[in-house]
Amino acid sequence: MRKDLMSFTIAHLSALEILDSRSRPTLQVALELKGGVAAIAGVPSGASTGTREAVELRDGDQARYSGQGVLGAVNNVKGEIAEHLIGRDFTSLAEVDAAMKELDGTENKARLGANAIVGVSMALARALAAAEGKPLYAWLPGFGQSPRLPVPCFNVLNGGAHAPNPLDFQEFMVCPLGAPSMAEAVRAGAEVYAALKKRLAADGHSTGLGDEGGFAPNLAEPEEVLTMIVAAITDAGYTPGTDGVAIALDPAASEFRQSDGTYRVNGQSLSSDDMIERYAAMVEAYPIWSIEDGLGEDDHDGWQRLTARLGERLQLMGDDNFCTNPAIISAAIADGIANSSLIKLNQIGTVTETLEAMAICHRAGYTQMVSHRSGETPDTFIADLAVASGCGQLKTGAPARGERVAKYNRLMEIAASSPDLPFGRS
Numbered sequence: 001m002r003k004d005l006m007s008f009t010i011a012h013l014s015a016l017e018i019l020d021s022r023s024r025p026t027l028q029v030a031l032e033l034k035g036g037v038a039a040i041a042g043v044p045s046g047a048s049t050g051t052r053e054a055v056e057l058r059d060g061d062q063a064r065y066s067g068q069g070v071l072g073a074v075n076n077v078k079g080e081i082a083e084h085l086i087g088r089d090f091t092s093l094a095e096v097d098a099a100m101k102e103l104d105g106t107e108n109k110a111r112l113g114a115n116a117i118v119g120v121s122m123a124l125a126r127a128l129a130a131a132e133g134k135p136l137y138a139w140l141p142g143f144g145q146s147p148r149l150p151v152p153c154f155n156v157l158n159g160g161a162h163a164p165n166p167l168d169f170q171e172f173m174v175c176p177l178g179a180p181s182m183a184e185a186v187r188a189g190a191e192v193y194a195a196l197k198k199r200l201a202a203d204g205h206s207t208g209l210g211d212e213g214g215f216a217p218n219l220a221e222p223e224e225v226l227t228m229i230v231a232a233i234t235d236a237g238y239t240p241g242t243d244g245v246a247i248a249l250d251p252a253a254s255e256f257r258q259s260d261g262t263y264r265v266n267g268q269s270l271s272s273d274d275m276i277e278r279y280a281a282m283v284e285a286y287p288i289w290s291i292e293d294g295l296g297e298d299d300h301d302g303w304q305r306l307t308a309r310l311g312e313r314l315q316l317m318g319d320d321n322f323c324t325n326p327a328i329i330s331a332a333i334a335d336g337i338a339n340s341s342l343i344k345l346n347q348i349g350t351v352t353e354t355l356e357a358m359a360i361c362h363r364a365g366y367t368q369m370v371s372h373r374s375g376e377t378p379d380t381f382i383a384d385l386a387v388a389s390g391c392g393q394l395k396t397g398a399p400a401r402g403e404r405v406a407k408y409n410r411l412m413e414i415a416a417s418s419p420d421l422p423f424g425r426s
Contacts, residue, residue, distance in 0.1 A: 006091070007089045007090065007091050008033055008034070008089075008090055008091075008128065008131065009033065009034040009087060009088065009089055009090070010031060010032070010033060010034070010085045010086050010087075010088070010090075010096075010124070011032050011033060011034040011035075011086065011087075012030075012031065012032040012038075012086070013029070013030070013031050013032075013077060013078070013081065013082040013085060013086060013120065014029070014030050014077065014078050014082070015027050015028065015029045015030070015073070015074040015077035015078055015116070015119065016028045016030070016074065017069065017070050017071055017074050018042070018377065020044070020045050020375035020376060020377055020403075021211070021374075021375055021376045021377070021401065021403045022045075022047070022211055022374065022375045024045065024065065024068050024375055025065050025068055025069050025070045026042065026043050026044070026045050026070060026115065026375060026377065027042075027043040027070055027073055027074060027077070027115055027116065027119045028040055028041070028042050028043070028119070028377070029041050029043065029077055029116075029119030029120055029122070029123045030123065031120065031123040031124055031127050032127070033127050033128075033131055035131070037127050037130050037131045038127060039123045039124075039126035039127035039130060040123055040126075041119050041120075041122035041123040041126060041379055041381060042119075042376075042377025042378065042379035043115045043118060043119040043122075043346060043377070043379075044344075044345070044346050044372060044373035044375060044376050044377065044379075045115065045346070045373055045374075045375035046344070046346070046347075046373040046374055046375065047161045047162060047211060047373075047374040047375065051297065051320075052108075052297075052323045052325065052328060053108075053114075053323045053346075053347045053348075054108050054109045054114030054117075054118075054323075054346070054347060054348055054349035055106075055108045055109055055110035055113065055114055056113065056114055056115045056346070057070065057072055057073040057076070057110070057112070057113025057114070057115055057116060058070060058072075059071055059072050070113075070115060072113070073112075073113040073115050073116040074116075076112045076113055076116045077116045077119065077120060080103065080112065081100060081103065081112065081116065081117070081120060084099065084100075084103050085099065085100075085120075093121070093124055093125055093128060093141075093351060093352060094141075094352045096120075096121070096124055097117075097121050097350040097351065097352040097353070098352070100112070100117045100120065100121070100350070101117075101350065104117065109349045114346060114348075114349035115346060117349045117350060118345055118346050118349045118350060118351075121345075121349075121350040121351045121352070122345065122351060122379075122381050125139070125140065125351050125381075126381070135384065135414070135417075136381070136384035136385075136388070137383075137384035137385075137387040137388040137414060138388070139388075140351075140355070140384065140385060140388035140389070141355055141388075142388065142389070142390070143355060143358060143359035143362055143389070144359070144362055144363075145362055145389060145390030145391065145426060146390050146422075147387050147388055147389075147390055147421055148387065148390040148391075148392055148421065148422050148423070148424070148426055149182045149387055149411060149414065149415055149421050149422065149423040149424075150370070150386040150387065150391060150392050150393050150394040150411070150425075151175055151176065151177055151179070151185060151392060151393055151394070151423075151424055151425055152175075152176070152182075152185055152186060152189060152394055152395070152396070152408055152411065153173040153174070153175040153248050153290075153369065153393060153394065153395040154173055154174050154175070154189035154192070154193060154395075154397070154398055154399050155171045155172070155173050155212045155213065155214040155250075155395065155397050155398050156172060156173065156174050156189075156192065156193050156196050156214050156215065156229065156232075156398055157171075157172040157196070157210075157214045157215050157216070157217070157225055157228075157229065158170065158171065158172075158209070158210025158211065158212055158213075158214035158215065158216045159171075159172075159210070159216070159219075159225075160251075160252050160255050160256070161211075161252065161255055161374070162210040162211040162212055162214075162216075162374055163210030163211065163214075163216035164216065165210075165216050165217065165218050165219065165220075166218065166219070166220040166266070167216075167219055167220055167222070167225065168220075168222075168251070168255075168256045168264070168265050168266060169222045169225070169249065169250075169251040169252070169265075170250050170251060170252035170255065171212070171214070171248075171249065171250035171252070171292075171395075172214070172222075172225055172226070172229055172247065172249060173247065173248040173249070173250070173395060174188075174189060174192045174193075174229065174233065174245050174246070174247060174248075175245065175246050175247070175248050175289065175290070175393075176188035176189060176238075176244070176245050177242045177243070177244070177245070177246050177289065177424075177425065178239070178241075178242065178243045178244045178245070179423075180423075181415065181423055182411050182412055182414075182415040182423050183412055183415065185423075186399065186408050186411070186412060188236070188238055188245055189399045189408075190399040191236040191237070191238075192229075192232055192233050192236045192238065192245060193398060193399050193400065194236070195232040195233075195235040195236040196215065196228065196229060196232035197215065198235070199228060199231060199232050199235060200215055200217050200228070203228075205217035205218065205219070206218060209398070209400070209401070211374040211375075212372070212374055212397035212398060212401075212404065213397045213398030213399075213400040213401040213404045214397070214398045220266045221266055222249075222251075222265070222282070223282065223285070223286075226247065226282065226285075226286045226288075227286075229247060230247075230286060230287065233245045240286075240287040241287040242287070242289055245287075246287050246288070246289040246290075247286060247287055247288045247289070248288070248289065248290035248291070248292070248315075248395075249282075249288060249290070249291045249292065249294075250291075250292040250293055250319070251291070251292075251293060251294055252292075252293050252319075252320070253275070253293050253294055253295050253296050253299075254293065254296040254297045254298075254320045254321075257295075257296035257298075257299065261299070263275050263295075263296070265278075272295060272299055272301070272302030272305065272306075273302075273305065275294065275295060275302070275306075276294075276295075276302070276305060276306050276309050276310070279291060279294055279306070279310060280309060280310060283310065283313060283314060288314065289314050289315060290314060290315035290316075290317060290340070290369075291310075291314065291315070291316055291317065292317035292318075292319050292342055292369075293317070293318070293319045293320050293321070294306055294316065296320075296321075297320035297321035298321075300335070300337070303318075303321065303332075303337040303338065304335065304336055304337055307336055307337055307338055307339065308336070311338075311339050315339065315340045315367055316338045316339050316340060317338060317340040317341060317342050317367075317369060318332060318337065318338040318340070318341050318342065319341075319342035319344075319371075321337070321338075322338075322341050322342065322357075323347045323348065324341070324342070324343050324344050324345070324347040324348040324353070324354055324357045325347070325348055325353075325357065326348075326353060326356045326357045326360050329341055329357055329360050329361060329366075330360055333360070333361075333364045333366065338366070339365075339366055339367065340361075340366050340367040340368065340369065341357065341358075341361045341366055341367075341368050341369075342368075342369050342371050343357065343358055343368050343369065343370045343371060343385075343389075343391070344370075344371050344372075344373060345381070345382065345385070346373065351385075354385070355389070358389050358391065367391070367392070367393065367425070367426070368389070368391040368393065369391065369393035369394065369395055370382050370385050370386040370389070370391060370393065370394045370395075371394075371395050371396070372395065372396040372397055372404070372407065376396075376397070376403040376404065377403055378402060378403050378406045379406075380406050380407050380409075380410035382394065382396065382407060383396070383407045383408075383410035383411050383414070384410070384414070386411075387411070387414055387421070390426050391426060392424060392425040392426035393425060394407070394411070396408065
């Protein structure tokens with residue numbers, strides 16, 4: 001997983017506090033190599049987060065952004081990280097990532113901030129690709145899978161932590177699995193999204209948007225939402241199902257898991273087994289092919305039963321319980337938990353560790369889906385990462401809002417410039 005120049009030197013490193021798509025602060029990191037090649041990276045930020053994610057450093061100063069400022073992380077990039085990296089000779093991105101981890105000195109990057117470290121890692125990868133005259137997707141290290149254009153999974157309806165409505169399930173996505181090309185997949189997502197908006201409005205629902213660009217109507221029952229999405233797929237002229245446009249769910253169950261171990265869905269208290277059977281019924285009734293975070297991150301035994309019950313039928317994806325962490329994912333694989341992993345750069349905090357997590361999944365036969373966060377910037381790094389890794393799946397929100405659409409547009413740009421790249425799930 002090593003990508004080398006003969007050697008390179010970082011000549012300049014800085015950061016700036018900017019706003020993400022939720023009007024909360026995040027970082028933009030700027031890096032320049034000796035010789036003049038420069039790059040920038042925008043750092044994403046999540047709302048629904050696993051407890052074992054790498055730590056995003058926030059200032060805590062209630063006089064600024066209600067304590068959410070990131071000036072401390074900015075200063076860590078400009079100060080301690082820059083002092084540690086500038087002027088040294090390196091031979092790989094992995095070497096720099098390791099140097100930052102060692103400098104931080106904590107297990108979860110809590111001292112310098114994962115948001116500071118991942119911004120530097122992303123900017124450096126982009127700069128090294130430019131220095132070799134390659135697009136990022138063609139430069140990023142691989143791990144046995146060939147580059148592939150991923151199926152885009154569009155979050156068309158939001159609930160949970162991403163929307164001010166009574167819907168406990170967080171994301172309902174449409175995935176054009178049967179599309180013949182990237183351009184046709186994006187068209188399908190956009191047309192289903194438009195059809196859903198029309199149907200929601202006709203039924204008297206709000207068409208306001210949640211954090212990730214999906215609609216946020218005043219609906220509470222997941223099954224009611226699924227029925228409406230199936231109708232919208234049909235309205236748009238597509239076939240619901242894996243040969244056309246399928247549905248993926250991210251209930252984000254940790255968000256509605258109670259202290260007594262039960263789950264609270266629209267006022268109803270459910271056990272782990274109740275949740276599993278409810279998912280089984282949904283899969284029977286609706287064209288669902290993937291469920292992410294179907295149970296809480298701490299529901300170890302429930303995850304094992306969920307995997308045993310439904311793992312042969314559909315993709316069961318860990319996120320809050322995996323945190324893009326190679327060690328955690330390895331343990332989960334050994335315990336028979338899930339069969340897929342969501343991949344988020346800022347959950348682990350470096351590009352190198354992200355690729356390591358994906359390699360572990362690949363060797364175990366676990367699928368992967370590269371993902372955005374609820375707080376995004378126009379940065380398109382994850383689109384290139386999805387292509388480079390050949391994972392075959394990317395979710396980055398609705399086909400609406402500039403910070404989401406930028407990633408889909410980047411995929412179409414890559415497809416147009418590299419017509420020989422295969423498209424679809426790996």
